[in-house]
Amino acid sequence: MKIRFLKYALKIGFASMAWGAFSASASPFAPSPALSPEFNWKVTRQWSAADEHKFSEFVATMGASQCQSLTGCLTSATANPFYAARTPKAKYPADCADLPFALRMYFSWMEELPFDYVNEVVAVKRIGSSGADIRYSKYGNRPVSRRSFQPGTTYNFLREYNDMRDSVSTATYRMHYKEISDFYPPTIDRKGIRPGTVVYDPSGHAAIVWKIESDGRVRLMDAHPDNSVTRITFDQKFVRSRVEHGAGFKNWRPELNLAPTAQLPGFSTEQFNREFSIGGTRVSFYDYVRAEMAGGALRFDPLAEVKTMISEICSNIHDREVAVNAALSAGLNSNPHPDRLPKNIFGTSGEWEEYATPSRDARLKVAFAQLRQESERYVTMYERGDSRIQYQPAPSRHSGSCAPNDHVCFLAASMMSVYEEGVTADACHFTYMDSHGANRPLTYTDVVGRLFALSFDPYHCAELRWGEGNEGLRTCQDDRFKQQWYIAEQGLRNQTERTYDVRMDYDVVGTAKELGVAHAPDVDLWGYLVNRVKAAAF
Numbered sequence: 220m221k222i223r224f225l226k227y228a229l230k231i232g233f234a235s236m237a238w239g240a241f242s243a244s245a246s247p248f249a250p251s252p253a254l255s256p257e258f259n260w261k262v263t264r265q266w267s268a269a270d271e272h273k274f275s276e277f278v279a280t281m282g283a284s285q286c287q288s289l290t291g292c293l294t295s296a297t298a299n300p301f302y303a304a305r306t307p308k309a310k311y312p313a314d315c316a317d318l319p320f321a322l323r324m325y326f327s328w329m330e331e332l333p334f335d336y337v338n339e340v341v342a343v344k345r346i347g348s349s350g351a352d353i354r355y356s357k358y359g360n361r362p363v364s365r366r367s368f369q370p371g372t373t374y375n376f377l378r379e380y381n382d383m384r385d386s387v388s389t390a391t392y393r394m395h396y397k398e399i400s401d402f403y404p405p406t407i408d409r410k411g412i413r414p415g416t417v418v419y420d421p422s423g424h425a426a427i428v429w430k431i432e433s434d435g436r437v438r439l440m441d442a443h444p445d446n447s448v449t450r451i452t453f454d455q456k457f458v459r460s461r462v463e464h465g466a467g468f469k470n471w472r473p474e475l476n477l478a479p480t481a482q483l484p485g486f487s488t489e490q491f492n493r494e495f496s497i498g499g500t501r502v503s504f505y506d507y508v509r510a511e512m513a514g515g516a517l518r519f520d521p522l523a524e525v526k527t528m529i530s531e532i533c534s535n536i537h538d539r540e541v542a543v544n545a546a547l548s549a550g551l552n553s554n555p556h557p558d559r560l561p562k563n564i565f566g567t568s569g570e571w572e573e574y575a576t577p578s579r580d581a582r583l584k585v586a587f588a589q590l591r592q593e594s595e596r597y598v599t600m601y602e603r604g605d606s607r608i609q610y611q612p613a614p615s616r617h618s619g620s621c622a623p624n625d626h627v628c629f630l631a632a633s634m635m636s637v638y639e640e641g642v643t644a645d646a647c648h649f650t651y652m653d654s655h656g657a658n659r660p661l662t663y664t665d666v667v668g669r670l671f672a673l674s675f676d677p678y679h680c681a682e683l684r685w686g687e688g689n690e691g692l693r694t695c696q697d698d699r700f701k702q703q704w705y706i707a708e709q710g711l712r713n714q715t716e717r718t719y720d721v722r723m724d725y726d727v728v729g730t731a732k733e734l735g736v737a738h739a740p741d742v743d744l745w746g747y748l749v750n751r752v753k754a755a756a757f
Contacts, residue, residue, distance in 0.1 A: 255375075258376045258377045258378075261331050262371070273330075278414040278427060279430060280301070281299060281429065286298035289313040290309075294308070301329070309377060311380070313446060314444045317383070318425070321383075323415075324336075328376045333367070334368045336365060337391055338364055338365055342359075344356075353390045353393075355720060359393050359465060366379075389424065389425055395462060395465065396486075399472075402472060403480045404488055405486070411485050412437065412512065413431070417470075417471070421464040424457075424582075425441070427440050434509070434518075435517070439451050439452065439453055445541070459504060517607055520610065521633075529638065529663070533642075538579070539583065540651065546575075552677070552681065556678040556701045558726055559725060564711065565577055575675055578717055580673055580712075581714070594747070597630075601630050613633065617633075617636060617752060651684075654681055659691075669688075672688065674712070704727050714735050715740065
């Protein structure tokens with residue numbers, strides 16, 4: 220999500236330059252001198268269909284591994300059996316915007332293939348001050364220059380990699396498909412969406428597809444400002460927006476190909492439709508994607524769905540452990556709290572971008588809310604006799620109060636059992652180190668109960684970062700000013716939406732008065748299921 224103001228940072232002053240000046244045959248920059256022969260990048264051939272297939276395999280293998288940073292991924296023989304043995308020792312940092320470009324660029328280096336990318340964009344329309352953040356431009360962006368690596372020249376990968384990271388941000392993804400960008404929208408099917416396809420959330424996040432499950436779930440790999448790499452699933456966390464923002468699935472434009480986007484193989488605008496249907500029944504965009512990726516039919520096994528969603532939530536909580544520990548290790552909690560928040564807590568730079576977790580926490584809240592909402596939807600669909608629900612009534616440990624013919628009660632009781640099994644699994648147990656250096660255990664139940672108390676603020680103590688209250692706060696050493704900030708930020712903690720267009724640089728009084736929402740949504744799935752079973756007994 221980052222934006223850097225370095226040598227090739229995103230600049231506004233080039234808006235009048237003609238695109239033709241930066242064609243594939245004329246790179247705007249001279250080749251970089253070699254730093255070390257081991258980083259030499261020789262482009263010796265063109266991309267083929269076999270190369271695209273191998274790139275998909277490369278991304279799929281890395282996604283399936285447990286690697287947790289791009290440096291670790293590239294240098295692990297398990298995560299990268301293709302090229303780890305000949306990858307020079309170096310740091311390969313990447314945040315969410317960098318990761319897809321980093322993988323594509325690295326693969327091109329290892330295979331001696333050409334690579335090109337947009338290295339400068341401007342807002343289509345200038346709105347407000349000249350300092351407006353083009354990662355969130357209202358009408359999208361357009362490219363004004365690109366960097367090309369072509370046959371017959373030797374480049375230095377490490378130098379070029381760092382230049383790429385200085386040039387690319389989520390602003391690079393925020394373009395109408397008609398622009399000659401690095402991507403184009405594909406068909407929504409298994410031919411169009413595959414490992415290596417990119418997904419862009421216009422709220423400021425990007426990820427890359429690494430697997431398509433048989434049930435249509437699209438698995439993604441993403442990175443963060445702390446350089447951690449995580450795995451998530453495509454769902455409502457990736458919001459839709461106006462077509463100018465370029466949201467959704469994107470395939471790579473063939474290297475050195477500046478043909479009109481509509482002429483590219485597999486081009487499709489179907490993901491920008493207003494309505495979607497399956498077999499004549501209107502469905503959400505997310506259900507449509509899943510159905511198409513599952514082969515055109517959409518079926519839900521509520522028990523499997525609940526199990527899968529809980530497992531992913533637990534993985535997300537572990538990822539949050541890594542992020543919070545990074546802030547604590549850096550000593551941010553020992554620093555004085557700034558007098559004001561950043562201009563926008565979801566899209567900023569510096570310490571806050573690297574160590575705060577408002578966006579990560581918002582996605583976690585959405586995951587909990589989605590678990591509750593989707594589970595309730597499955598129960599309602601089953602109650603209405605919807606054929607898309609696959610469930611055979613069976614007794615479970617919680618079905619004792621269900622009438623023999625109350626199949627809906629049996630479903631809710633079965634979901635309770637699956638919920639219990641999921642949240643008590645070893646993968647759903649967590650620990651953190653408190654301010655006195657003691658390890659404290661956390662359960663899934665702890666986290667869901669404290670979900671809207673978890674502080675995203677990196678200047679808070681470990682206890683507040685994990686939403687402790689009363690006795691649990693006795694070890695916290697935060698001063699009164701930090702405690703005031705914690706109280707003032709409650710409205711921001713209550714919201715699940717990442718609002719990048721809202722001014723947030725208020726002091727502690729203004730933050731409490733102006734920002735966030737008054738009430739958090741209900742994410743208590745267990746309570747809903749318990750009440751559903753109890754209602755059946757009367």
